Amino acid sequence: MSVDKAFREMIRNEIEVQLKPLRDVVSRLEAGTSDLDALRSVAERLAPLAQVVGPLFGGNASAAAAAKPVKRGPGRPARTAAPAPVAVSGKRRGRKPATADGARSCAIMGCGKPSRTKGYCAAHYQKLRMLEKTNRRPSAWVDYAPADSVEDIKLPRGRAASKALAAAAQGNG
Numbered sequence: 001m002s003v004d005k006a007f008r009e010m011i012r013n014e015i016e017v018q019l020k021p022l023r024d025v026v027s028r029l030e031a032g033t034s035d036l037d038a039l040r041s042v043a044e045r046l047a048p049l050a051q052v053v054g055p056l057f058g059g060n061a062s063a064a065a066a067a068k069p070v071k072r073g074p075g076r077p078a079r080t081a082a083p084a085p086v087a088v089s090g091k092r093r094g095r096k097p098a099t100a101d102g103a104r105s106c107a108i109m110g111c112g113k114p115s116r117t118k119g120y121c122a123a124h125y126q127k128l129r130m131l132e133k134t135n136r137r138p139s140a141w142v143d144y145a146p147a148d149s150v151e152d153i154k155l156p157r158g159r160a161a162s163k164a165l166a167a168a169a170q171g172n173g
């Protein structure tokens, strides 16, 4: 009985050891310094382990190990052995260009909130989207404008607001 328990404990530790590099790779993927070749090699190393261990744990371990490589989306092209992953560091699609310290503030002057999307804080990005939708986006409100560099605009309210909307719709239609 106790021997069996010790054996299972040993297997569990072995899995921990095997999984650690995978966890490292995943965190690197999240940090944007992806290394798909490393991920693949870890997955290949895990495959036989899962076959051996699977029956001991009622198949759970094998299911978990088999699920891991799927993390790489089926649609995405698998990178073939590229010896120089250095080139990746420059540009990542869909990521905002962060400054050295990783945090920048909203592009709108005097706002001071941290930027969330395209250099704008959540509220000002909403405003930008609304202005864009109603044909009123100011030329200064560019994507990824430098922090604290764009003058906020004051929107008309009430009747003036609907007039302005109508004028914008006609003027730029």
Ligand SMILES: [Zn+2]
Pocket: 106, 107, 108, 111, 112, 113, 120, 121, 122, 123, 124
């Ligand atoms: Zn803002």
